Amino acid sequence: MSQCRLCKKQVKLEESHIIPKFIGKWLRKTSATGYLRSIDNPNIRRQDLFKVKLLCKSCEDLFSDTESYFAETIFHPYVNRENFSYNLSYNHNLSKFFASLSWRVLVYLTEFLNNETSPEIEKCKSKLEDFLLGIGNTSNLDQYEQHLIPLESGSQSLLNTKHSNINSYFCRAIDTDLLNSKSGSLIYIKIPNFMIISNINYKYINKMRSSRVALKHGVLAPKEYILPIEMQHYLDNRLTFIKENITNVISETQNDKILSTIKNDLDRFENSHTLKIVEADLYPNQFIFRDKGKPL
Numbered sequence: 001m002s003q004c005r006l007c008k009k010q011v012k013l014e015e016s017h018i019i020p021k022f023i024g025k026w027l028r029k030t031s032a033t034g035y036l037r038s039i040d041n042p043n044i045r046r047q048d049l050f051k052v053k054l055l056c057k058s059c060e061d062l063f064s065d066t067e068s069y070f071a072e073t074i075f076h077p078y079v080n081r082e083n084f085s086y087n088l089s090y091n092h093n094l095s096k097f098f099a100s101l102s103w104r105v106l107v108y109l110t111e112f113l114n115n116e117t118s119p120e121i122e123k124c125k126s127k128l129e130d131f132l133l134g135i136g137n138t139s140n141l142d143q144y145e146q147h148l149i150p151l152e153s154g155s156q157s158l159l160n161t162k163h164s165n166i167n168s169y170f171c172r173a174i175d176t177d178l179l180n181s182k183s184g185s186l187i188y189i190k191i192p193n194f195m196i197i198s199n200i201n202y203k204y205i206n207k208m209r210s211s212r213v214a215l216k217h218g219v220l221a222p223k224e225y226i227l228p229i230e231m232q233h234y235l236d237n238r239l240t241f242i243k244e245n246i247t248n249v250i251s252e253t254q255n256d257k258i259l260s261t262i263k264n265d266l267d268r269f270e271n272s273h274t275l276k277i278v279e280a281d282l283y284p285n286q287f288i289f290r291d292k293g294k295p296l
């Protein structure tokens with residue numbers, strides 16, 4: 001018996017995914033090899049995303065409802081969109097889902113990976129917990145608003161011309177971090193095709209109004225999204241770091257493994273999302289495996 005990290009009951013704990021399981025499933029299904037590799041340890045191939053003992057069964061169920069809502073209402077319709085315009089309506093379940101995701105990531109980073117915490121971070125955790133459990137005033141999230149930025153592959157930006165791995169990162173990577181700067185802190189969550197930014201005490205959060213997830217209902221559609229300058233520097237450094245320390249250090253044995261898996265199923269490779277993304281990264285002006293008029 002251990003204590004559930006959310007409701008604090010002494011119970012048998014479940015293995016909880018920090019990043020929802022359906023995302024790992026989608027990555028495997030659309031990959032060239034059928035396996036996942038993590039940013040931290042690319043030399044190990046995996047079947048699933050990371051899990052920790054965090055929640056009891058009923059808290060886990062509480063999360064899984066809003067998780068399915070996000071998968072069905074936003075994630076799958078967006079990744080399967082046929083053209084560059086989209087218009088996805090959502091209700092209160094979306095802010096609930098992002099609050100649960102941000103809370104999980106925050107707990108994981110500070111309590112399992114020992115990232116430094118602060119009174120502001122602990123206050124944020126506790127407000128998200130109350131919101132998720134329906135305690136106190138749940139009609140708003142105070143300053144701890146959630147932001148969603150849909151990512152489009154092949155878009156023109158400074159980051160795009162500078163980094164040859166940007167499409168792979170935007171469309172296929174999972175990444176989490178706590179961003180601290182002199183302007184305050186943000187929770188950063190990157191899943192395939194979406195960036196989720198959750199406020200802790202960032203001074204200029206009101207400049208990011210266009211990406212804020214409405215608490216009751218709203219619409220996700222193409223618009224001008226504003227990334228804080230600290231986030232742009234962060235992404236710039238992150239993309240360089242990934243290229244130098246991860247993409248370039250995958251071992252020869254693992255490379256051979258990838259190649260032989262691909263050779264065994266060339267059809268899968270040819271139709272995979274991975275190949276389209278690699279083409280977009282390496283040959284931005286060629287459309288052999290991609291369709292020019294369709295998003296990736």
Ligand SMILES: [Zn+2]
Pocket residue numbers: 004005006007008009055056057058059060
């Ligand atoms: Zn619980």
